[in-house]
Amino acid sequence: MEQKIYDVLIIGGGPAGLTAGIYASRAKLSVLILNEGAVGGQMILTNEVANYPGVEKTTGYHLANSMKKQAREFGCIIKSNLQIANYELSGAVKNVELTDGSIYKALSVIIATGGKPRQLNVLGEDTFRGTGISYCATCDGEFFTGKDIVVVGGGNSALEEAVSLTKYANKVTIIHQFNHFQAFEYAIAEAKENPKISFVYNSVISQFNGNENLQSVSVKNVVTGDVSKLPTQGAFIFIGYLPNTNAFKGILDLNDMNEIITTSEMETNIPGVFAAGDSIAKRYRQITTAVADGTIAALSASDFVAKSKQHHLVMQN
Amino acid sequence: MLRTALHEIETAEELKKLISENENVMVCCGRMGPMCIPVYDAMEELEVEKPNVKFFSMAFDSPEAWIVRNDQACKGFMGLPFTMYYKNGKVAHATTSIQTMDKIKAVLKDKFNA
Ligand SMILES: Cc1cc2nc3c(=O)[nH]c(=O)nc-3n(C[C@H](O)[C@H](O)[C@H](O)COP(=O)(O)OP(=O)(O)OC[C@H]3O[C@@H](n4cnc5c(N)ncnc54)[C@H](O)[C@@H]3O)c2cc1C
Secondary structure: OOOEEEEEEOOOHHHHHHHHHHHHHHHHOOEEOOOOOOOOHHHHOOOOOOOOOOOOEOOOHHHHHHHHHHHHOOOOOOOOOEEEEEOOOOOOEEEEEOOOOOOOEEEEEEEOOOEEEOOOOOOOOOEEEHHHHHHHHHHHHHHHHEEEEEEEEHHHHHHHHHHOOOOOOOOOOOOOOOOOOOHHHHHHHHHHHHHOEEEEOEEEEEEEEEEOOOEEEEEOOOOOOOOEEEEEEEEEEEEOOOOOOOEEEOOOEEEOOOEEOOOOEOOOOOOOOEEEHEEEOOOOOOOHHHHHHHHHHHHHHHHHHHHHHHHHHHHOO | OOOOOOOOEOOOHHHHHEEEEEEEEEEEEEOOOOOOHHHHHHHHHHHHOOOEEEEEEEEEEOOOHHHHHHHHHHHHOOOOOOEEEOOOOOEEEEEEEOOOHHHHHHHHHHHHHO
């Protein structure tokens, strides 16, 4: 049986991918979205979205579900919770193979793989996830009521979440690898004024220790090299985001931060392959910018598909 | 009230009834937060794939969720959601915090042969 060739294959089902799906399927193209995790991407990490124009206040989950529904209503097929093993993007027909062996083909591809929270990748991080280590203050803060905890990071998220965690914790120690913060002044001031918060500068966590639950962290001073143990019952990690582009190294042109380089039409270095959202090289990463990128990528892909079909017809005649 | 496509268990009695009537039951007890939504999402997909397992959600903040929160298997858990796997009415396994589809599938295979 001959395998279906989609007009547009979208990798990633966050706001960029879903918007591309809405536009491309509304243009009557056959569209498939392949998404690794839960549909919605980082939007579902957002409890409250208050800056999406036209929607005064909503949750990330609701916004994600509306976008998913809208894309499906236009005929877009969405498959989630899967893993892609291999990409062949250079030919006229692009192939993507999943870890279960199934292969999907398309005339054009839009990469919208977004970003993910950076992990420390130190000993014990996997062991104590959910039994002391957390990446979400709003989800898990109350489990640490009356406890001494640490927050790792020095950006806006780390400082803002540290302040919000003082609602529950007895004491919050912010561990930061530099001697200055990269956060906005207001966030720094708020953290410094909070009597429950103390700071350990020029330091990183080198190991998480405990039995059933986290009991201490080994803290290494990056200037002196000294390692000390800090007793703690919780560790919240907010050290920024990484673009999900590992799979495209050596295939697409990436910058030194591993972000995909695109033109203003969202074209990559491979004809017929476009990219959109947080995975591309750009300054501002928001839902609004992701949906704008997704729109442009879908329109560019539609144009590319129309031209390839026309070219194919000319060649046949 | 959670708004997922899974059936939401509302009382401890209902949970007891469901695990006594069904051989393999998975219950995700959480909120509508970033650590819980991916687990519900995976369960919604598995519900279609694995008819020999029953999949349910339960609101962590409901007073009735004491039945999960106070379970011995959840001792030391400090991350949402608390996910329970019941075999023939008894807890076969429990996990804390976000789980990937692969991890969930591995537990279903190991504990329920599903
Ligand atoms: C805590 C938090 C709060 C935020 N709050 C706001 C806010 O209030 N307002 C705002 O405008 N922005 C906010 N943002 C930023 C906003 O969420 C992002 O800019 C936006 O989601 C980026 O969209 P995206 O589609 O490019 O990527 P993502 O949302 O990251 O989605 C990418 C999708 O691709 C999937 N994927 C990744 N790799 C692969 C692969 N190899 N194969 C298949 N699928 C893959 C992922 O599972 C994911 O579903 C927030 C971000 C965070 C983390």
